[in-house]
Amino acid sequence: MTEIDTFRQETREWLEANCPESMRQPVSGFEDIYTGGRRPEIDIPEQPLWCERMAERGWTVPHWPKEYGGGGLSGEEVKVLREEMDRIGARRPLDSFGISMLGPALLKFGSEEQKLEHLPPICRGEIRWCQGYSEPSAGSDLASLATRADDQGDHYLINGQKVWTSYADKADWIFCLVRTDNTGSKHEGISFVLFDMDQPGVTAKPIRLISGSSPFCETFFDDARADKRNLVGEEGQGWTIAKYLLTHEREMISAFGTAGGKSLGKTAVELMGADAEGRLRNGILRQDIAQYQLDTLAFSATMERVGDEVKAGQGLGPASSIFKYYGTELNKRRNELNLAVGGEAALGWSGERYNDGNVVRSFLRSKGNSIEGGTSEVQLNIVAKRVLGLPDA
């Protein structure tokens, strides 16, 4: 048996023995994913236990180095772990902005002390992070942000307002873009700082979304305090770090575009009927579904290809620049089709009959995919300028 086969065997056995039955059911949506933190939201009692067991092995973030709480697994081992988890339908034990966004940025730009302080609690699901980027006047034009950080020797005092801060009311810490200098170009004076949300100078007010939930907030800083040791990188290096982090955020968001699950076409046939040859009765809806499935297949193949190119040492190709745009547009298309296929049942807003409006709320939420993390238009601008080399107007 090769080493990887041994690893697979051991992983399989361990998962069999340790993954609670309730953690072998698919998550029903976004809100159903365990995100940890000091005040964790627990939908199913076994969530913390499953997280803890996996964290002990470093398998909540299997690809991070062991010294920071990760599993230290190779790419191949990570793949095997995922496959073995998929085999029994095991959920990911933990997902959070700490894992998908802050972690990669700290690994690249953080000091050794910062990594040792912040990464292990992320892996164990002890600290939940939120992202303080957008402001009322700094959306697509993020670099025009105005939240101020004044140097007080060993710490900064932070004043200003963030908006659309996802889970600011539930998060423990924030990674935040602040202005430490007003003199140079707008990109130059930005710094990247970390601070605890549990302090008097921080207020988070939830904003209600069209989907009825309130995942994000207006966040106010009134002399909030950030210790200087929690400045990541140099003062003024924040824009570089912010952009690097955004590439990871976009990667995470574009993965929605590969949504697996049951074939939409087959669901449609079950609900709406087929002709004698098994074709969905409404040929026009059928074409839309087929085009969606085709694009999903080709998009997944593109993610696979880009990953394989990196592994083959060819570097990250320009195709990666389309992921955010294409993946989120695909996810929106899927949600539109879910409504078309679901009909009346998909439009229900609350109550058991409508599964608490799961379908339509997810549809509404999907509209934000092409806005958050940089809008589709901004993504197209980036492709046009950086990849195609088209000039500015």
Place this chain on the structure above:
Amino acid sequence: MTLVLNEEQLMLQESAAGFLASKATVAHLRGLCDSGDELGFDPAVWREMVDMGWAGIAVPEAYGGLGYGYTGLGVVLEQAGRHLSASPLEASVLIGATAINCLGTESQKADWLAAIAAGEKQVTLALQETGAFDPLAVASTAVQDGDDFVLTAEKRMVLDAQSADAFVVIARSSGAAGDTDGLSAFLVPADAAGLSRARCDMVDSRQCGVVTLDGVRVSADALMGSAGDAWAALERTLDIAAIGLAAEMLGLSLEAFERTMAYIRERKQFGQVIGSFQGLQHRAAHLFAELELARSIVLKALQAVDANDENLSRLASAAKAKLCEVARLASNEGIQMHGGVGMTDEYDIGLFLKRARVLEHLMGDYYYHLDRFARIGGY
């Protein structure tokens, strides 16, 4: 399997790009068209392609080929698509040789594959009978008469019919149009009595003909496989052909796109280059995204042929449908972004539009393959 080209395929890509860019370019195609060339390709250039081994890339070594597989052939076809290179690569190498390899008997393979790989013979597929590509609709007949078969058919869209030495003719020995059972394939020499071919001029300046078989009598050794059982092997042939053409369409689309980008980076209106207008930039970026998807699905489908993937039909229809869509978008945007000059015969971009439409039709268009993709998907 990883979704990247290997060393060998990358080398093939490079040498094909170099050769075609000098020997079989859009300008050469124009020359062939203007001179009303009978064959629609230059035999001397074809000879050179053969000498580089291209005619045998996907032919198994046991039958005198290189055995590099279809991913290798796809890489060359992609380059041919970029330059609108005219040659029997599609008709005889991608389709003819594949048909013989999939459908043929041992002795037919031994007789023909090495000859195709050596460029000594050309074989092409005679399948389509109506305006639409619909292989199950084949209605022409193969009537058994003693040990012989008598073939009566009129076949359209027969690629490079003029230069073919033999045709793989699909006809019904039993059953009715629409049935998978009853289809038979015959390898019929071009000089068979009762076979005639007429040259047809298509919009893309390439040759394809109408082949008429008026009671052509062939002996049982012309039968490929057993009578009435051709469908499975024919379907595989058509899947591979669709994937190969998708690879060619990828090259065509990429080239049309790059030429268009070059144009909008240069052309000025309103005191600035038109490529600076967001109205064009977003469409260009969207097209770039579609082209990246196209690359991936083509490579995946090519690899599926070489890996004997059991989902080949699904991937073949996915690749052909997607490339029909993308080639259409790339060629249309190509004309539109060129403005008035895009409409002129002098500019090459129009030639990409013309070739794109023929390639879309060949071996099944967008509607055919998207419908099939859905059917295979169970809806």
